[in-house]
Amino acid sequence: MGEEIIVWCDDDTGVCVANAYCPHLGADLGPDVGGCVRDGRLVCPFHGFEYDTGGQCVATPFGPAPKAARLRVYETREIAGLIFAWWGLGGRQPQWHLPPDELDRAGWSNHHIWISHFPGHPQETTENSVDLVHLSHVHGYDSVSRVDPLEIDGAFLRSRFDFCTTRRIAKVARMRLDVAANALIYGLGYSFVEIRERSIGLDMRMWILATPIDGEVIELSIVSQTGPVHSPSRKFAGLAFLPVRLRAPIVNKFMAYFQKRDVLQDVPIWSTKQYRRRPRLSRTEGEIGQYRAYCAQFYADALTAAECEATVADQPAAN
Ligand code: FES
Ligand SMILES: [Fe+2]
Known part of the structure; x- marks a missing residue:
């Protein structure tokens, strides 16, 4: 989504997915630049600010941690060991949720x-x-x-x-x-x-x-x-x-x-391929129209949604 992110975890269950740039003076927190995880905290390579997995700065090497020093974090969900993060247009809160992790793991191979x-x-x-x-x-x-x-x-x-x-x-x-x-x-x-x-x-x-x-x-x-x-x-x-x-x-x-x-x-x-807003479908392909109508809900732009619905309504009667 055009953003650099950083992902780390602590020794318990905390996982953090956050914007990769430090709110202090903007350093890249990534490992290539020298960012590291120490005692479950992400440590910035520039001045050593430390962040917990909630994204909050909790310590600095030279003074009290500024309350406002907080990473922009993304809501996460773990399913079968895979980490998912929500990205919403303009910082929107999650509009829907992934299913709970109820998958059986006993005897299953690694990914x-x-x-x-x-x-x-x-x-x-x-x-x-x-x-x-x-x-x-x-x-x-x-x-x-x-x-x-x-x-x-x-x-x-x-x-x-x-x-x-x-x-x-x-x-x-x-x-x-x-x-x-x-x-x-x-x-x-x-x-x-x-x-x-x-x-x-x-x-x-x-x-x-x-x-x-x-x-x-x-x-x-x-x-x-x-x-x-x-x-x-x-x-x-x-x-x-x-x-x-x-x-x-x-x-x-x-x-x-x-x-x-x-x-x-x-x-x-x-x-x-090119995207066809009004695909000319055969009579036996009604599911594609249903799928397009389902997808319309995920676009913030109401016009796009209306166009998708029109796609379904305007299906040709015969192939
Ligand atoms: S830029 Fe990260 S601690 Fe200063
Ligand atoms: Fe395929």
Whole structure:
């Protein structure tokens, strides 16, 4: 969002995401310049002001801490070890909240995180979760089918769909995956997909997180995690020789490779496409119109919202 931020934590549970410049005389608090964390406090490299994870200056090396020396902090939420921070236009308070962290962690692998940068927009990357036609055309999935109608409740949107895909392993073996996907979206930029792979018997999670950087480029983070693999199917029989705790991390690396391949197929399209305010959709693509209407709530500009609604209302009657 065009701002430098700094993130640190103390030894308890405090995490702070703040503007990276010191309110004293403006030094960059980042580690490259010499900012450091000492006893859970962020210490400025210039005159040594110390900040707690609430953003308040609590000590200086030469006198009482000025009360007004306070970092601009962003509200944070931790989910499965990932830190999210709220950024609101003009400093707005959060307009919606991410879900509580109720995810089971026992036996799950660590996160595999892959980050890429390209020109794009969070609305466009998340639209993939409702645009089922592109799943077969771009990614080569087959048997793509919507399970339920889109569920929309305020800032929350759920899109459930099934698909199958055949993957080649080292150009010799083929593996057929039978997937049930449950995409849970909370506003622009946060997509969480629960994945059940039926033929191997895997549970996976994937976060697709788009952060706008400078008005043109986004940082897209793909985070994947695999659940405990207790009784691997015949295709993965080799895993049975490994202790259970080692299986999920191996499978996670393997599946993350496939996910990366899929995203790399999307990136050239995302990064070169034009935004169509009034997409000319086929009759079978009503979810895209619903999704656009859902997105309208996240724009401060009422005109933009009205235009998005008009997009839905003006759908052509036939393709
Ligand atoms: S600029 Fe940070 S302590 Fe002076
Ligand atoms: Fe895609």
